[in-house]
Amino acid sequence: MINTLCLDFGNTRLKAAIFHGDQMIQERVLTDGSPETITGLxxxxxPQRSILASVINHDPEIESLLDNQTKFHKLSALTKL
Known part of the structure; x- marks a missing residue:
């Protein structure tokens, strides 16, 4: 089954959730959004897939990491739902 890493970088909290198929198996509040933290996850x-929703100016290296190691999708105000 496919693992998906979902990242939500908000103004007050940085959160991560891991899904195994359609079941969330873990949720974490991150202490920081550094590339090292994301590499650890x-x-x-x-994960085979990843999603990043961010309203902050995060390190662009995070997107590169996710894109190189997973099928990556960046959720933004321009994303068509």
Missing amino acids: LQEFE
């Missing part, structure tokens, strides 16, 4: 959960 990628190594721990080995």
